[in-house]
Amino acid sequence: MPPRCAPGTATLAPFLYPSLFLVRVSSRITQYRCSSTTQVINDLPESRLNPAPDDYANPKFADKAELTLYAGRGGNGCVSFLREAFMPDGPPNGGDGGAGGNIYIQAAHGETSLHKIARRRFVRAGRGRHGQGSARSGTKGEDVIITVPVGTIVREIERHDPYAEEEMSYRVFRGLEKQRKREQREAEEQRKRLAKAAEEEEDEYERAIMQDLLEKQDENENEDEDGSPQDPRNHKWLLYPGLSKSEMGNEQFPKLPKRTKYLSQPPGPIQLDLSRPTEHPVLLATGGIGGLGNPHFNSRQHPRPMFATKGDEAVTMKIELELKLLADVGLVGLPNAGKSTLLRALTNSRTRVGNWAFTTLQPNIGTVVLDKYTGRPSIPSRDRASTAADPRTRFTVADIPGLIEGAHLDRGLGIAFLRHVERAGVLAFVIDLSAGDAVKALNSLWREVGLYAQMREEEDRSRETSSHIDWSMTEDGSSRPLDVLNADLTSPNHTPAAAKHIAGKPWFVVATKADKPDTKDNYRQLSTYLEKITKGEVGHPSGVEGAWIKKCTAIPVSAINKQGVDRITHWTVGLLDE
Ligand SMILES: Nc1nc2c(ncn2[C@@H]2O[C@H](COP(=O)(O)OP(=O)(O)OP(=O)(O)O)[C@@H](O)[C@H]2O)c(=O)[nH]1
Ligand SMILES: [Mg+2]
Numbered sequence: 127m128p129p130r131c132a133p134g135t136a137t138l139a140p141f142l143y144p145s146l147f148l149v150r151v152s153s154r155i156t157q158y159r160c161s162s163t164t165q166v167i168n169d170l171p172e173s174r175l176n177p178a179p180d181d182y183a184n185p186k187f188a189d190k191a192e193l194t195l196y197a198g199r200g201g202n203g204c205v206s207f208l209r210e211a212f213m214p215d216g217p218p219n220g221g222d223g224g225a226g227g228n229i230y231i232q233a234a235h236g237e238t239s240l241h242k243i244a245r246r247r248f249v250r251a252g253r254g255r256h257g258q259g260s261a262r263s264g265t266k267g268e269d270v271i272i273t274v275p276v277g278t279i280v281r282e283i284e285r286h287d288p289y290a291e292e293e294m295s296y297r298v299f300r301g302l303e304k305q306r307k308r309e310q311r312e313a314e315e316q317r318k319r320l321a322k323a324a325e326e327e328e329d330e331y332e333r334a335i336m337q338d339l340l341e342k343q344d345e346n347e348n349e350d351e352d353g354s355p356q357d358p359r360n361h362k363w364l365l366y367p368g369l370s371k372s373e374m375g376n377e378q379f380p381k382l383p384k385r386t387k388y389l390s391q392p393p394g395p396i397q398l399d400l401s402r403p404t405e406h407p408v409l410l411a412t413g414g415i416g417g418l419g420n421p422h423f424n425s426r427q428h429p430r431p432m433f434a435t436k437g438d439e440a441v442t443m444k445i446e447l448e449l450k451l452l453a454d455v456g457l458v459g460l461p462n463a464g465k466s467t468l469l470r471a472l473t474n475s476r477t478r479v480g481n482w483a484f485t486t487l488q489p490n491i492g493t494v495v496l497d498k499y500t501g502r503p504s505i506p507s508r509d510r511a512s513t514a515a516d517p518r519t520r521f522t523v524a525d526i527p528g529l530i531e532g533a534h535l536d537r538g539l540g541i542a543f544l545r546h547v548e549r550a551g552v553l554a555f556v557i558d559l560s561a562g563d564a565v566k567a568l569n570s571l572w573r574e575v576g577l578y579a580q581m582r583e584e585e586d587r588s589r590e591t592s593s594h595i596d597w598s599m600t601e602d603g604s605s606r607p608l609d610v611l612n613a614d615l616t617s618p619n620h621t622p623a624a625a626k627h628i629a630g631k632p633w634f635v636v637a638t639k640a641d642k643p644d645t646k647d648n649y650r651q652l653s654t655y656l657e658k659i660t661k662g663e664v665g666h667p668s669g670v671e672g673a674w675i676k677k678c679t680a681i682p683v684s685a686i687n688k689q690g691v692d693r694i695t696h697w698t699v700g701l702l703d704e
Pocket of ligand 2: 465466467478479485486525526527
């Protein structure tokens, strides 16, 4: 196996790695015998199914991204008065601030990767404009819609919601205020009682003691007033800048009007599975409310209100996006088994093919067209429901990097790529008949798939426990913390065992490279083994109880010659229609 080399480093490679380069060149010579007309690769003439390793399309791809969302803050209200000739004290006419922009997410067909979003890292919605004089309100901040591929999972990691925090501290403040008033009332009553008792008391000495007590109580009350809690919404007031310091200090503000957001912030933590195109964008973060202009505070006490309110700050949120490609068929196989060649044979894909392990480094999706645009499907779908509404004219196939034994221990490229076949309708295990015992290969592939499913489930479970935040509040203003240790995560609506889910999928084996010599025995053994699984004589290779064993079969193909490939298409349509 010659070493791989990134395309960009090709010219520098001989200087950087002279020994590697020699190995690479010599192995190339053995692989490609150049004739005067066409290149010969793998002892066959170069073709679309037997391409040179440098003949491929390499679309950019990312399946994970982390974004910080900043919704727009609201614009401030304005302090202004009408000024006209012969009208020295015109009425207030400051405009309101505009609301901040919201952030939405939408899944759409046509997007296939998260790489553009992964590069962005921040998303900011527009801020609301400030209000202006002559009753001109500020315009609303611009909304932002994040467009992601269908199959994206959205998870909230962190959130800072100043509006919710302020509401919370205001409730606490109100609770404390009520308590303080109650205590004051009680103290007042006690004071009256004491005063009455002191008046009635004949004895000079006892009267002096009562007087002392009364004085002490008065002192305590004064101390309380100094240390009384401040209204957390005081910072919201915006004063006319022309006021002097003493005027600012003396300003008495009215009660702030109660306001609610036009769109309320969805409670956290947000968890979305955008497995189909979203008709309407889904709201993630709402912008702040705009401030109020001074006409709102015009009253008998405030005939010339020299204040307005500031716009609200908006939500900041960190989200994690994970793309699980939604292909109908997932190709699973060891490295160099011939998955990419099979994808090329089935579809118009131009994925990279090479005679070494890990040629494919990122998932590729290809579409198998069934109707060939003649108006009649070349393979009629037996699914009655789908024929009535939307006849199946195509299906998609995902080719992922090869798995090796111990992939769950992060050997090779690991099993992270299995997430792209996790949601496929059908699994196709691609097994190279010329590369040793096919039954053993099938068993080790199923083992890795099972271990992957187990790991996923544990990961999901731990994430669920750690990311649960309680945003609801109790009446007294305190938030109820979640009892993580005693939380019931095994409730009936908890996700079913992932291993069962994967093993329950219809599957079959593509026994490839059947054109190579001495592969018949291997195929026969594999076929017998699969027959035994179907009959129930041998257990499912994943070891999962209740796994799919309806009609386990192996289809022999020679993808490089496009032989037997049509059978795969027929078989897949049959399984997809089940
Ligand atoms: N003779 C023969 N060779 C094949 C066949 N299918 C694939 N090959 C060859 O096997 C080698 C590996 O093929 P790939 O399609 O790159 O294998 P892969 O499974 O995608 O490999 P990774 O991406 O590394 O996991 C290439 O040299 C192909 O030309 C086949 O049906 N017959
Ligand atoms: Mg490949």
